[in-house]
Each structure stands twice: as structure tokens, then as C-alpha cells.
Amino acid sequence: xxxxxxxxxxxxxxxxxxxxxxxxxxxxxxxxxxxKRSETVALDDVSLAVLPxxxxxxxxxxxxxxxxxxxxxxxxxxxxxxxxxxxGRAVTGPQREIGFAFQRSALLEWRGVRKNxxxxxxxxxxxxxxxxxxxxxxxxxxxxxxxxxxxxxELSGGMQQRxxxxxxxxxxxxxxxxxxxxxxxxxxxxxxxxxxxNRIWRETGTTVVLVxxxxxxxxxxxxxxxxxxxxxxxxxxxxxxxLPERREYGPTLTDPRFTAAAERLRDLLGASHAPE
Amino acid sequence: MVTTQxxxxxxxxxxxxxxxxxxxxxxxxxxxxxxxxxxxxRPAAVLLALFALWWFVAWRELVPAYLVPSPGAVAxxxxxxxxxxxxxxxxxxxxxxxxxxxxxxIGVAAAVLLVYSRTAEKSLYxxxxxxxxxxxxxxxxxxxxxxxxxxxxxxxxxxxxxxFPVVVSAVAGLRSVDPELLEMSATMGASRWKTFxxxxxxxxxxxLMSGLKVAxxxxxxxxxxxxxxxxxxxxxxxxxxxxxxxxxPLLFADLILMSLIGVVLFVLVEVLERLLIPWHASRRGNxxxxxx
Numbered sequence: 274x275x276x277x278x279x280x281x282x283x284x285x286x287x288x289x290x291x292x293x294x295x296x297x298x299x300x301x302x303x304x305x306x307x308x309k310r311s312e313t314v315a316l317d318d319v320s321l322a323v324l325p326x327x328x329x330x331x332x333x334x335x336x337x338x339x340x341x342x343x344x345x346x347x348x349x350x351x352x353x354x355x356x357x358x359x360x361g362r363a364v365t366g367p368q369r370e371i372g373f374a375f376q377r378s379a380l381l382e383w384r385g386v387r388k389n390x391x392x393x394x395x396x397x398x399x400x401x402x403x404x405x406x407x408x409x410x411x412x413x414x415x416x417x418x419x420x421x422x423x424x425x426x427e428l429s430g431g432m433q434q435r436x437x438x439x440x441x442x443x444x445x446x447x448x449x450x451x452x453x454x455x456x457x458x459x460x461x462x463x464x465x466x467x468x469x470x471n472r473i474w475r476e477t478g479t480t481v482v483l484v485x486x487x488x489x490x491x492x493x494x495x496x497x498x499x500x501x502x503x504x505x506x507x508x509x510x511x512x513x514x515x516l517p518e519r520r521e522y523g524p525t526l527t528d529p530r531f532t533a534a535a536e537r538l539r540d541l542l543g544a545s546h547a548p549e
Numbered sequence: 550m551v552t553t554q555x556x557x558x559x560x561x562x563x564x565x566x567x568x569x570x571x572x573x574x575x576x577x578x579x580x581x582x583x584x585x586x587x588x589x590x591r592p593a594a595v596l597l598a599l600f601a602l603w604w605f606v607a608w609r610e611l612v613p614a615y616l617v618p619s620p621g622a623v624a625x626x627x628x629x630x631x632x633x634x635x636x637x638x639x640x641x642x643x644x645x646x647x648x649x650x651x652x653x654x655i656g657v658a659a660a661v662l663l664v665y666s667r668t669a670e671k672s673l674y675x676x677x678x679x680x681x682x683x684x685x686x687x688x689x690x691x692x693x694x695x696x697x698x699x700x701x702x703x704x705x706x707x708x709x710x711x712x713f714p715v716v717v718s719a720v721a722g723l724r725s726v727d728p729e730l731l732e733m734s735a736t737m738g739a740s741r742w743k744t745f746x747x748x749x750x751x752x753x754x755x756x757l758m759s760g761l762k763v764a765x766x767x768x769x770x771x772x773x774x775x776x777x778x779x780x781x782x783x784x785x786x787x788x789x790x791x792x793x794x795x796x797x798p799l800l801f802a803d804l805i806l807m808s809l810i811g812v813v814l815f816v817l818v819e820v821l822e823r824l825l826i827p828w829h830a831s832r833r834g835n836x837x838x839x840x841x
Contacts, residue, residue: 369738383828396737
């Protein structure tokens, strides 16, 4: 089963790990869901190491278990077999030293934008004044100024996701896990969010793991792209296009390194769609 | 002259119930009141027509006066017996309110227990649902035997009747929480209590409030039925007396006051709802008329 993991993955990860300790380390992870009738293997022997400051995108077809992988890293779901380590410590339950952005924005509909962001501080018992300053800074950073009091249902989908992003960043987590955060947005808003996400990543230095099934999103955002197969989810290949961290959207899309990686990714995803 | 004075109490969409429909802030109160007026003239017109019919039937003596008294006679009785009626109205109101508040507190507490403890849910919830089959009104005589003729049996009956909608709506509300919100809370390292206070409970409020609105009207029924069975005070007691004396005007006056208790308490719960969950009301659009 280990054969399915591309040799490139193991190599590059271990080569880098020589000088920097990985911030997230997933080794030989398997997750099975058992119901009365059947057993489904969602993840099969997945190994992955994420280094501090990396932006790893996990791309794969729907239902390949990539969201499950993210939830296992966050400790929201447990692995059936294998090891997950975050900051060098084994993950055995929900992790609070992270920021998590959900597929749907998961906002409280009775709270305004600012109060939704500050929920993070209330739950963690952070210093109120510092949290408020930080919230205002993030509101400005994500262009939500003027909407501080707006309720979620008064916001567009893109703005809701920005609020969720601010909330996930409020406590300055070193690791940000994002589960298809822009999946529900229209193409144009999605592009804008991608551009902002790249900027926020550069400005905050946060380690990001983002799950997506969009090819351009995976390649534009990722410093490393992990490609997964359909169920049972395995890591098929890891791409490192070597694009600079700072990426202008238009020029990047026509950059040969981008197009090559995108084509390869599309091939892999397309190939994995085809019946075996 | 007398007639106009009377039309009010029975009209739910009368000017009395209007003020709470304009919460401060939001779209201008003036435009909202205007919209409410535009919406409420139809039911008001129907009510007025019914009232006119009543007046007509009594005036032409199509039905004997001891069966259907004229509106004027009812008004006269109400005016003449006002101090007595007021005292009994107060008794019934107090029983209703105490019963309702107890039902709300016990109901919410039970719902929390049911939602958080699998054991409690498995062993108690089926019984609570089953207990709903027992005609609670039939328990009233037993309650009188147990608690005597005072306020206690009426309050207990009001609690028993009003409890069910509170539990069911609170359980449904607490369960309806988006699992993603709970996961989010877990990544924030929030305690169970904080998760309950900041996520689960506020999220359950819309459903809980509709349960409370049903409960408050049922609490009136509980109190009145309790008074039927054994009491020396309260509108239920007066109703039985009036019925024994074939005093139709008093019967009608009494009935109007009972309905009024229900309407006023219902509106109060509505006001409470709007104060607690303005975010919900603002999404519902057409305010008071959606429920009244």
C-alpha cells in the first residue's frame, strides 16, 4: 500500500525535514467508516509532512476523504490507524492551537460581523482589548470595514467567508486549516478570495493547509500541491511548481510553471475519474 | 356607544396589540405601522362583521336573550360587576403566569437534560411523549384531592398542560444546531458550558419561542379548567356560577375576559421574542401577523 505514495513526496519531505521540524506530521494514516452493512475506506495509508510557513493545498475529486484528512489533523475526527502529530505532539482530541475555516462559513446568524469574529476570543478567554484591536485589524485587512454590525444573512457568500477567515485568524494561530472555504463562491469572488488568501499567507507567515477540488485554486495558492485519488483516498503525487510566494493573479495564470502544474493536476484528477 | 367600547377586547389586531409590533430601530417605525395597518384591516373587518351579526341577532331577538345576550347587556354586566370580575381575572392571570413560568423553566431544564444525556433521553423522552396521551384535564380532580382548593392545583394543571410544547420545542431547537458550529467550537477549545451559552442555546431560541407561545395559551386553559373542578375564586369559578344561574351576560363577559388574558399574555411573549431574537424576527418579514 505504501507504493501508492509517490516517491517524490517522501523524498522532498524528508529532505526538508532534515533542517526544519515539520509542524504537521501525518504518517500511515488510514480512516475507515463502518456501518452495519459495509465498510468504506476513506483514507488509505496517507503520509504527509507540512513544514512551518508552507502553503499546502490538497486537491482531489469529491469524496476522496480530503476533508476527513483535515478534520483528523484538527482532532475533530480520529484516525483508524496511523499517527498524526501537530507541533510534535500526538493528536488525540480537538486541537485548539489552530485556526479552522469550514466549508460553509459556520457563522452565528444572531451575531454581527465583529461579534462573530470575536467569538474566537470569548471562547478562548483572550484579553478583550487586544482581541478587539486584532479583530479591527483583520476587518480592515479583509475589506470588511463598514460591515462590522451586519448580520450574516445580510452579507454575500464571499463576505461571509471573509468573516470566517478573520475569525480563524483572530488568535494568530500558527496553523490554519481550510476545508474548501471558497467552494460555494462564484468564480470571480473566488479569484478575489484567492488573491487575498495569498496576501494574508505572505503577511502573516501562517502555515496553511487548504483542501480544494479547484485546479487553479490549488496551483495558485499552494507552495506544494498534494494530489489525492478518489476513495479510498491516497496521495497520488505531490507537485511543487516553484512559483514565487508573491503572485499576481493574471501573470501567474499564464506562467509556464503554473500551466504545467495545472495541466499535470488536471491530468491526475481526470485520470483518477476514469474507471479502472 | 357601548358597542364600540366592547369590540376592542376580542379583536386581536386591534390598536392594543399594535405597539409591540414596532420595535425600536430597523426600518422606520412609521412605515412599519402603516404596513401593519394595511395588513390588519381585513381581519378587523371580518371581526366587525361578526360583531354586527351578533348585535343584529340579539336586537331582532332571533335567539332568546338567555342564550345569546345583546352586546349592550354584556357591557352593562361587565361595567356593573367590574370590581368582582377584576378580582377574579387577577386570580386566573396569576395562576396562568406562575404556571407558564414554571412550565418554561422546568421544560427548558428537562430539554437540556434530554439533549445532553443519552441515558436520560432514552429513558425519559418516550415517557414524556407517552404522558402527552393522558388527558390532563382528567387529572384535575385528583389534583384537587391532593392540593385542596387553593391556587396550587390550578398552577400544577397549567404546568402540566404547558410543559409539553416547551419540552418538544426546546429539544428540537437544541438538537437543530449545525454540527459544524459544534466542531468550530471544539477548535476554539470552548468548554461545554460556553458552547451551550453562546452557540446552542441562542440557536434554539426561535423554536423555543414558538413553543412558549403555544404554551402560554395552554396555561390559560389549565388554570381555568383547574378552577372548574374546585375553586372559590377565578374566572373559571365565576363561569360555573353564571352558568348555574343561566346568567348569559355574565357568561359572555367572563369569556371575553378569559380570552383577553390569553391575548395579552401571548402578545407579551411576542414582545419577549422580539427582544431576545431580533435577528430572527427581522428575517421573518411580516411581523406580528405571521403569528397573531
